[in-house]
Amino acid sequence: MSSIMTKSLKVLAGLAVVAGLVAGAPALAAGGHAKPLQKGNFSFEGPFGTFDQAELQRGYKVYREVCSSCHSMKLISFRNLGQKGGPFYDEEYKNPNDNPVVKQIASEFEVPEIDPETGDEVTRKATTSDRFPSPFRNDDAAKASNGGALPPDLSVMAKARKHGPDYIYSLLQGYDPEPVGLTVAPGQHYNVYFPGDLSASWKGDHHKVPPGGVLAMAAPLTEGRVTFDDGTPSTLKNQAKAVAAFITWTSEPHAIERKQTGIAVMLYLLIFFGITYMAYRQVWKGKH
Amino acid sequence: MSDHPSTYTPKSGIEKWLDARLPILRLAYDSFVDYPTPKNLNYWWTFGGILSLCLGIQIISGIVLAMHYVPHIDHAFDSLERIRRDVNGGWLIQFVHSNGASMFFFAVYIHMFRGLYYGSYKAPREVLWLLGCVIYFLMIATAFMGYVLPWGQMSYYGAVVITNLIGAIPLVGPSILTWLQGGFSVDQATLNRFFSLHYLLPFVIAGVVVLHVWALHVVGQNNPTGVEIKSKEDTVPFTPYATVKDAAAMILFLMLFSVFVFFMPDALGHADNYVKANPLQTPAHIVPEWYMLPFYAILRAIPDKLIGVIAMFAAIAVIFALPWLDTSKVKSMRYRPVMRWFFVLFVITCCLLGWCGGQLPEDLVFSLGTDDHGNAIGLKVVLLSQILTAYYFAFFLIIMPWIGLKEEPLPVPASISEAVLANHAKH
Numbered sequence: 001m002s003s004i005m006t007k008s009l010k011v012l013a014g015l016a017v018v019a020g021l022v023a024g025a026p027a028l029a030a031g032g033h034a035k036p037l038q039k040g041n042f043s044f045e046g047p048f049g050t051f052d053q054a055e056l057q058r059g060y061k062v063y064r065e066v067c068s069s070c071h072s073m074k075l076i077s078f079r080n081l082g083q084k085g086g087p088f089y090d091e092e093y094k095n096p097n098d099n100p101v102v103k104q105i106a107s108e109f110e111v112p113e114i115d116p117e118t119g120d121e122v123t124r125k126a127t128t129s130d131r132f133p134s135p136f137r138n139d140d141a142a143k144a145s146n147g148g149a150l151p152p153d154l155s156v157m158a159k160a161r162k163h164g165p166d167y168i169y170s171l172l173q174g175y176d177p178e179p180v181g182l183t184v185a186p187g188q189h190y191n192v193y194f195p196g197d198l199s200a201s202w203k204g205d206h207h208k209v210p211p212g213g214v215l216a217m218a219a220p221l222t223e224g225r226v227t228f229d230d231g232t233p234s235t236l237k238n239q240a241k242a243v244a245a246f247i248t249w250t251s252e253p254h255a256i257e258r259k260q261t262g263i264a265v266m267l268y269l270l271i272f273f274g275i276t277y278m279a280y281r282q283v284w285k286g287k288h
Numbered sequence: 289m290s291d292h293p294s295t296y297t298p299k300s301g302i303e304k305w306l307d308a309r310l311p312i313l314r315l316a317y318d319s320f321v322d323y324p325t326p327k328n329l330n331y332w333w334t335f336g337g338i339l340s341l342c343l344g345i346q347i348i349s350g351i352v353l354a355m356h357y358v359p360h361i362d363h364a365f366d367s368l369e370r371i372r373r374d375v376n377g378g379w380l381i382q383f384v385h386s387n388g389a390s391m392f393f394f395a396v397y398i399h400m401f402r403g404l405y406y407g408s409y410k411a412p413r414e415v416l417w418l419l420g421c422v423i424y425f426l427m428i429a430t431a432f433m434g435y436v437l438p439w440g441q442m443s444y445y446g447a448v449v450i451t452n453l454i455g456a457i458p459l460v461g462p463s464i465l466t467w468l469q470g471g472f473s474v475d476q477a478t479l480n481r482f483f484s485l486h487y488l489l490p491f492v493i494a495g496v497v498v499l500h501v502w503a504l505h506v507v508g509q510n511n512p513t514g515v516e517i518k519s520k521e522d523t524v525p526f527t528p529y530a531t532v533k534d535a536a537a538m539i540l541f542l543m544l545f546s547v548f549v550f551f552m553p554d555a556l557g558h559a560d561n562y563v564k565a566n567p568l569q570t571p572a573h574i575v576p577e578w579y580m581l582p583f584y585a586i587l588r589a590i591p592d593k594l595i596g597v598i599a600m601f602a603a604i605a606v607i608f609a610l611p612w613l614d615t616s617k618v619k620s621m622r623y624r625p626v627m628r629w630f631f632v633l634f635v636i637t638c639c640l641l642g643w644c645g646g647q648l649p650e651d652l653v654f655s656l657g658t659d660d661h662g663n664a665i666g667l668k669v670v671l672l673s674q675i676l677t678a679y680y681f682a683f684f685l686i687i688m689p690w691i692g693l694k695e696e697p698l699p700v701p702a703s704i705s706e707a708v709l710a711n712h713a714k715h
Contacts, residue, residue, distance in 0.1 A: 003686055
């Protein structure tokens, strides 16, 4: 290979890295910008990270007692809670539909059904195969109850926002007091991590537009809002972290299996490459 | 090569029987075993094989996905989530397919830059190059339609932006747009036909790949010196020499592929595509996938919509014309001391155009302080895109023809084996 090609490719590689870094950095729009996200330092980060089952259980409790009064999770079934890697997975019950905890949780919910005899709309106890019931009958009902704003479904929320886990973790803790000089419309709430541009509703120095934006959701979590059964102190931070972990799990329940498969695949390919490369050296000996 | 006589000798009775009726084993033997390969090929030449692998992976994973996917605006998004959650191994197949598209483009760009650097488009390989350009164009169409299928926010708005480009054509544009979308907006009819075409086009690509390989085997492979094969000394048989080298490179490529699939499957995508398409809520920032960004930057560099669309398509069309734009007598830029610097600049231009495509046009590349009103001033992305677009076209339309005539090439080796021996002497 000519040296110029080598050199230019090195330059290219360097440029690609720089371009990647620049593109990955948060875009500095002309207007306001949100405060840099807090780092959750979650147990599931990195190629070897796994979910902390106790944290997922706490997160489910936060979702159930707080979030689920407005936010649906239409893609999740009760059985998912007991599948491998899930919050209530139990070695003894490989089939999550047999898991007593999961059965118990499902039985605490009512789901709508059509009575096959009469055609009437009735309800019945949920089973493990049912999806989580949604808090509102439809999107319009959800909007009507929330000042016109639709509370988004949370099933894949950790993937639907940039740096999802950190974003959820930060947003729930980002309800700082409204800065003096900021006009917040009724039904709106100031949050330092919510993306937006507040320059239009800011009366102060336009060099010092406060970070963040306004959203329809009021601060959902407060100190002591959810009592954790495992004795974990119910601080805002702990609640936010647990529910962020839970939503990350619901967003991709197979994430840990994916990473663990990946490690085996990488090892396999590495050995396979070593053997193939040695074969290559052997075959080409004396040819170039 | 065409003048290379077949050396296949059927051994068993069944091989002799078949050879007299359909000499398919002879074809395979002559093409992939005994085929004379220049012995000085470097690792940049392994991307042809890698690309066949990519096509195979996309077709196989795609066929399995189509067994579970529902092409309906109300169900497409959820059906993908069902594949990821409930289909056995579905998460793997889906991530292989979505990241596979990126890997395919990564490999094809290296393959194209390699062809550009070593003059692989020059006589007698013009048709080979043209067929490659056709494959690339079909890849863009296939990838674009595939990206629409998950029916996320970026899928939907990507489809809206790109199909609306057709509407820029004077007089007939709006009618063609309605015909293409199957209605007055991107909707169920659009999704259904995109699914149909997304399933069809990969097989068209496979067909053109057969022609591409056929054309390659007629004219023979180019090589880093750009000097044609002169004697048996210059070549080695394809198997085992090229096969083992291609295999090693493929495994390295699969390792890169695996890093994305298993450890960062969403890194090349966009978070907004995990939000179900909502025609009433336009995302703040509509961007295509990374491999289309340079063309998107060219489109947005030009303020007039119609001229922007023409420029974007011209940026692809000009690649087709390359064999007739290069006036140099020397193929490989290894022996073109001036041209190779323009090549390096061209590669950098393409990367920077890609970066520009991902930014907002009014954003600043760098700031030079503030004006009287306290607004930041500096180099705007749109201006940088315009400069880069100008170089992109100048490279093909001015630099290629002009430098070819003016440049004094370095001495070219008499043959491939002479170049190999000279290289040995150096070390």
